Amino acid sequence: MADLTTNFAGITSPNPFWLASAPPTNMGSMVERAFDAGWGGAVWKTLGEPIVNVSSRLAAIDDGNSRMIGLNNIELITDRSLEVNLKEIAECKKKYPDHTVIISLMVESKREAWHEIVKKSQDTGADGFELNFGCPHGMSERGMGAAMGQVPEYTCMVTEWVKEVSELPVIVKLTPNVTDIVPPARAAVKGGADALSLINTINSIIGVDIDTMIPYPNVNGMAAHGGYCGPAVKPIALNMVSELGRDGEVNVPISGIGGISDWRDAVEFLLLGSNNVQVCTAVMHYGYRIVEDMIDGLNNYLDDKGFKSVHDIIGKSVERVTDWGNLDLNYEVVARVNNENCVKCNLCYVACEDGAHQCFSFDKDGYPVVDEPECVGCNLCALVCPAPGAIAMERIDDGGEKRTWKEMTSEDA
Amino acid sequence: MSKYKSRLTTEEIEANFAEIDPKLSEAEALFEANKCLYCYDAPCTNACPTHIDVPSFIKKIASDNLRGSARVIFDANPIGGSCAHVCPVEVLCEGACVEKTLVEKPIQIARLQRYATDHAIDNSIDLFEIPESNGKTVGIVGSGPAGLSCAAYLSRLGYKVTVYEKREKAGGLDTYGMAEYKMTQQDSLDEVEMIERMGVEFRLNTVVNSGKQEGRSEGAQDGVSAAEQDRETAGKRDGETNLKPETRNLKPNEIDFTDLIDSHEAVFLSVGLGKTNDLGVPGEDLEGVLESLEFIEAVKSRNWNEVPLGDAVAVVGAGNTAVDVVTQAKRLGSPKVMMVYRRTRRDMSAFDYEYELAKSDAVEFVWQASPIEIVGNGKVEALRCKKNDGSEEIFDIPCDMVIKAIGQKKRTAFYDGAGIETDEKGRVVIDESMKTSLDKVFAGGDCVNGGAEAVDASQAGKKAASGIHRALFGEDIEFAGL
Structure with missing residues (x-):
């Protein structure tokens, strides 16, 4: 059994799995049930001036038999009073002293307002704050949430305000709705952030009801853009996490968020530089119980790989991410078909024919054959292949000297 | 024939004749359709004698384009609805689906096909534009599957078709x-x-x-x-x-x-x-000797009590039609139904799954038995057979009905x-x-x-x-x- 205990910016948790600030952390009874299920921490549904929500609020995209690969919401921050939330946080923390409770905050862009809510909140026993600079819908129209996170100067400024009074570690939650994640991250660090969390949800319209022609989710015939999350956003989140992992100036812990549904997703975030992870959509889909396999799977993975602690894998893949210009142009792989595992669906053939480099044909028994000199090693055939072990991408270069685009262009110069 | 009374109630018989493969629900159809790999140059399509583009019609079910799906089917097979019910898919499309595959169970192609064809049929959707007359007429003799198919294609070309x-x-x-x-x-x-x-x-x-x-x-x-x-x-x-x-x-x-x-x-x-072939043995004119198609047709009327049915029915033959006869005789309530075949289980021409169906209906099998006489005094009393296992033994199978199912x-x-x-x-x-x-x-x-x-x-x-x-x-x- 590996040690799953994490220390995140001085906050100790039994495991790296936190619930993200969202409906699953709406109130004390929910967070307590989550802790009972095994969650290591919870970021409370964002506190602030209570709002009024609309109905309906959620919409999703499915893919084939997979429901909800992407979820979008137009729900706002908590609709419960600050006093009730703080009381429940204190009770919860008292009952679960070893579990992490983080208070997510969002108030109007006034120094006094931030000072006030931080002061009111920090004697609840909570372990830290998360500043919600990411909510992309509704709150941003009121100058809060993503409206903060999209302007590095504001991010820095508000972080400073909070840090002026906070006695607890401060995590700044970033919005992905920017062209470059690095400047707002650096701004938060400059403002004194003890840690960062990302990504918040992505601006989105999830779809349109093609019968009524009203986009989802329908609020009395109208719709507004919402925040997109779920398995489909994971690649975007991984990229942003890795960019911060690679950035020399962002030297604070990162809480990875975005489409994490099982332990493997979590491991990927950890490898790319997250110090822990936050989960929401998968819990909204399947319930708190999914954490059991997250813990179990991560444990088995660490044991199998010989790691004593979850800390040992954090950032392991960061150095494996580089700029395109540093990639080795001499490295060559080609597709090879293993007839024993091939089911003759011919998807490799049509994908290569119409979507790649036309290097497939068929042998006399109907098995796909790769014309290796024509194969560029793009992986497409292996990606579309439904049969495990039927197509392998195998290295064919001599493993000799590396050659990169950057080197080539600097030689030319 | 009304003297043949079934031993089952109408409700029991109706239950026995409930569809063996009921129509898929929307949820089932979508789930099944989404399982399809969408093979290219697909084995299922190649295995279909009419070469219906199976992945195409399944994809259209998944995309909620049922009319388009039905059109793909009827475009290649004007009796695609019937075929969805009766095709021996185990040896055609669905057999090809699992010939070399990831999973043991094929996509339920037939039931998906029916899901789409039912949509067109139930909603009286006309899937094909019929052009102006091309001035030529074609007469078709016989309105079975071949005739219907030919008629449909000719109409689509502007022929005036009379069947x-x-x-x-x-x-x-x-x-x-x-x-x-x-x-x-x-x-x-x-x-x-x-x-x-x-x-x-x-x-x-x-x-x-x-x-x-x-x-x-x-x-x-x-x-x-x-x-x-x-x-x-x-x-x-x-x-x-x-x-x-x-x-x-x-x-x-x-x-x-x-x-x-x-x-x-x-x-x-x-x-x-x-007509069904004769056995060519004495006693074929006895009361209680029937032809397979005559029996099946009587069942098709769904006037259950009018269907001739014995207490012990010997069906001669081991093809798919013979299976249709034995299973339906069982389902009507005959307590003892026997399939009599001159050769062995391995030689029977019925598809394996048809044999399994007969078996699960508790049909009894008499292998290696050649009928030599239908015995009876005015009415069938037994089917006399000679054993083909080398013993040449002559034996009687007591029965009050013999149904011939040895081809037409x-x-x-x-x-x-x-x-x-x-x-x-x-x-x-x-x-x-x-x-x-x-x-x-x-x-x-x-x-x-x-x-x-x-x-x-x-x-x-x-x-x-x-x-x-x-x-x-x-x-x-x-x-x-x-």
């Missing part, structure tokens, strides 16, 4: 010969109606007579008959094109085949097969009367355009292949439509899955 059918309902074996738990008569008639809406005219209760007497009447199930009386005017006529029966000494519902040829630019023969006769008399060449097995000889030895006359389906699946007949009808069009307009038409 001549002896029976009071169209559809041939689709209507009268399919096991009731697979497909009801109404299922078949609904599909016929769809083809009728394409402008096809059905002349029911109409016998086409080739005019020459043969030693033995062949029956006339699909609208053909050899004349009962000697009419030596068979063959070429003197240009008479009048179809009025009285000019030819025909019965009011009879049409002379030569007149039919003269009154159309082309004729398609899809007359199927004749060819309509030799009709072909002889019409002057249509047949092969040594009595099958109509055709060229690659599906044309017979007679000018203007094409043929396809069981009468050509000697007896196969409805889906094979459908493909034959398609080929014939193409052949007819090439003959009349010199044009090659690329029907889907030709």
Whole structure:
């Protein structure tokens, strides 16, 4: 059994799995049930001036038999009073002293307002704050949430305000709705952030009801853009996490968020530089119980790989991410078909024919054959292949000297 | 026959004859459709005699384009609804799906197909635009699968098509010969109606007579008959094109085949097969000796108490029709049903899953037994057999009903009367355009292949439509899955 205990910016948790600030952390009874299920921490549904929500609020995209690969919401921050939330946080923390409770905050862009809510909140026993600079819908129209996170100067400024009074570690939650994640991250660090969390949800319209022609989710015939999350956003989140992992100036812990549904997703975030992870959509889909396999799977993975602690894998893949210009142009792989595992669906053939480099044909028994000199090693055939072990991408270069685009262009110069 | 009383209540029988593969719910259909890999140059399509683009129609179910899905199916197979019910998919599309695959169970192609075809049929959706008349007419003899298919394709090319059918309902074996738990008569008639809406005219209760007497009447199930009386005017006529029966000494519902040829630019023969073969043993005239198709047809009426049924039924034969007979006899409530076959289990021609079905219906099997006599005093009392295991032992199988299910006769008399060449097995000889030895006359389906699946007949009808069009307009038409 590996040690799953994490220390995140001085906050100790039994495991790296936190619930993200969202409906699953709406109130004390929910967070307590989550802790009972095994969650290591919870970021409370964002506190602030209570709002009024609309109905309906959620919409999703499915893919084939997979429901909800992407979820979008137009729900706002908590609709419960600050006093009730703080009381429940204190009770919860008292009952679960070893579990992490983080208070997510969002108030109007006034120094006094931030000072006030931080002061009111920090004697609840909570372990830290998360500043919600990411909510992309509704709150941003009121100058809060993503409206903060999209302007590095504001991010820095508000972080400073909070840090002026906070006695607890401060995590700044970033919005992905920017062209470059690095400047707002650096701004938060400059403002004194003890840690960062990302990504918040992505601006989105999830779809349109093609019968009524009203986009989802329908609020009395109208719709507004919402925040997109779920398995489909994971690649975007991984990229942003890795960019911060690679950035020399962002030297604070990162809480990875975005489409994490099982332990493997979590491991990927950890490898790319997250110090822990936050989960929401998968819990909204399947319930708190999914954490059991997250813990179990991560444990088995660490044991199998010989790691004593979850800390040992954090950032392991960061150095494996580089700029395109540093990639080795001499490295060559080609597709090879293993007839024993091939089911003759011919998807490799049509994908290569119409979507790649036309290097497939068929042998006399109907098995796909790769014309290796024509194969560029793009992986497409292996990606579309439904049969495990039927197509392998195998290295064919001599493993000799590396050659990169950057080197080539600097030689030319 | 009403003296044959079933031992089951109507409710019990109805339950026994409930559809063996009920229609998928929307949720089931979507789940199943989304499982399809969407193979390219797919094995299922290649395995389908009509080459329905299976991945395409399944993808369209998944994308909620049911009309488009149904069109893909009916485009390649005008009786795609019936085939979804009765096709031996285990050895066709679904068999190919799992031939080499990731999973043990194939995609439920047949049930998905039915999900789409039901959508078109239930909503009376006309999937194909019927063009203006091209000025030519085609007569089709027999309204079974081959005839329906040919009629549909020809209509889509602008032909005025008339289908001549002896029976009071169209559809041939689709209507009268399919096991009731697979497909009801109404299922078949609904599909016929769809083809009728394409402008096809059905002349029911109409016998086409080739005019020459043969030693033995062949029956006339699909609208053909050899004349009962000697009419030596068979063959070429003197240009008479009048179809009025009285000019030819025909019965009011009879049409002379030569007149039919003269009154159309082309004729398609899809007359199927004749009566069930005789056993050729003493006692076949005893009360309680039935033919398989006669029995199945009686079931199709769903007048359960009118269906002849013994307390101990010996069914002779081991083909798919024999299975249809034994399972339905069981489902009607006969306590003892036996399948009697001259050879072994390994030799039986019924598909494996049909055998399994019979087995699960508690049918008993008597292998290596050749009937030598049906014993009885006026009524069947036993089937006397000789054991074919080398012992030559003679033994009696006590029973009060014998049903013959050992294949059907060819309509030799009709072909002889019409002057249509047949092969040594009595099958109509055709060229690659599906044309017979007679000018203007094409043929396809069981009468050509000697007896196969409805889906094979459908493909034959398609080929014939193409052949007819090439003959009349010199044009090659690329029907889907030709």
